[in-house]
Amino acid sequence: MSLLPNEFRNRVLHGDCVRVMRDMPSASVDFILTDPPYLVRYRSRTGQTIANDDHDGWLEPAFAEMYRVLKPGSLCVSFYGWNAADKFIGAWRKAGFRIVGHVVLRKRYASSVRYFRHQHEQAYVLAKGDAAIPDEPLPDVLDWTYTGNRLHPTQKPVSVLRQLIGSLSKPDAIVLDPFCGSGSTLVAARELRRGFVGIELDIAHHRTAKGRLRC
Numbered sequence: 131m132s133l134l135p136n137e138f139r140n141r142v143l144h145g146d147c148v149r150v151m152r153d154m155p156s157a158s159v160d161f162i163l164t165d166p167p168y169l170v171r172y173r174s175r176t177g178q179t180i181a182n183d184d185h186d187g188w189l190e191p192a193f194a195e196m197y198r199v200l201k202p203g204s205l206c207v208s209f210y211g212w213n214a215a216d217k218f219i220g221a222w223r224k225a226g227f228r229i230v231g232h233v234v235l236r237k238r239y240a241s242s243v244r245y246f247r248h249q250h251e252q253a254y255v256l257a258k259g260d261a262a263i264p265d266e267p268l269p270d271v272l273d274w275t276y277t278g279n280r281l282h283p284t285q286k287p288v289s290v291l292r293q294l295i296g297s298l299s300k301p302d303a304i305v306l307d308p309f310c311g312s313g314s315t316l317v318a319a320r321e322l323r324r325g326f327v328g329i330e331l332d333i334a335h336h337r338t339a340k341g342r343l344r345c
Contacts, residue, residue, distance in 0.1 A: 133158040134304055134327070142316065142328040142343055144336040147308035148188060150329045151195035159199050159327065160303035161206070163294060163315045165286055166192065168211025178283040181331050186214070189221045192308060197225040199306065202259040205298050207233070209253045209286075222256055231255030235274045235290055250274075251286075255298070268297045277314075285311065291318040299324060313339030 133155045143150050167183035182188050196206060206227060210218040222229065233253050240247035251274065275287040295305060295318050303324045307315035310328030312335055319326040320343065328343075330336040 134325075138327050139304065139325055140320075140327075140343075140345055142310065142313060142330065142336060142339045142345055144330060144333060146188075146331055147329040148191045148195055151192075151199055151308060154195075154199045154327075156198050157201045158304070159306040160201055160204055161295065161299035161324075162196055162200055162204075162306045162308070163207045163291060163319075164196075164307045164309050165209040165284065165311060165315075166309045168209075169214040169217060170211045176283075180284065186217055189217060190224055193221045193225040193227070196306070196308060197227060197258060200258045203261050204258055205230075205261050206256040206258070207253050207294055207298065208256060209251060212252060218254070222254070227256035227258060229254055230257045230261065232270060233268070233294070234271045236271055237274045237276070239276065253294075264297045266297070268293060286314050288314050288318045288321070291315050292321060295319055295324060296322055310339055311335050313342045316343055 138154055167180050169183060169186055171184050200206060208218070219229070232255065235251040237249045240249050242248045272290055272293060275289050277285040277287050291314055299305060301323060304327065305315065305319040305324045306327045308329045310316055310330045313328055316326040316328045316339065328339055330339055
């Protein structure tokens with residue numbers, strides 16, 4: 131039986147995720163899939179930015195709360211910025227997570243060009259305790275579908291998120307995304323008949339996510 135109160139279940143909540151998660155019971159969610167700020171001072175071609183992408187003060191508190199609310203024996207998948215990998219890995223380990231996997235999402239286009247053409251996104255798979263291995267593990271390189279970033283400046287494709295949720299969580303799971311942006315993780319969870327909890331700081335993106343989920 132879930133410990134998650136109805137005020138959180140299948141909701142998109144507006145606010146600072148650390149503060150919101152502090153009101154959630156410990157060990158009350160089954161799986162976390164999240165796309166936090168990459169700490170790169172991101173600015174899109176049209177000038178859009180990401181809240182809290184210019185400092186890391188939220189990083190350790192956020193993952194400490196994620197670890198607390200996640201059930202033992204469960205997994206967290208977190209996207210991250212490769213050039214701040216040391217900060218993310220340090221925060222994950224300080225919270226108590228074990229790194230158990232890594233996945234690369236392959237793009238057909240370059241999102242930017244410097245020393246290389248940047249044609250992938252990446253995420254680590256983190257475990258709280260001993261998590262079960264999936265019956266049919268996914269390959270660790272998956273194909274990315276371009277969203278056009280119509281709903282969010284760094285919008286992730288539902289198709290990829292759906293694969294991750296389907297492989298790494300059970301059908302009756304409650305999926306948490308504390309940095310839910312336009313709600314793509316939540317849409318993928320609902321399509322797979324999972325429960326969900328989304329938290330978003332930016333009021334415009336919060337409205338977008340609520341509209342997509344109609345909740």
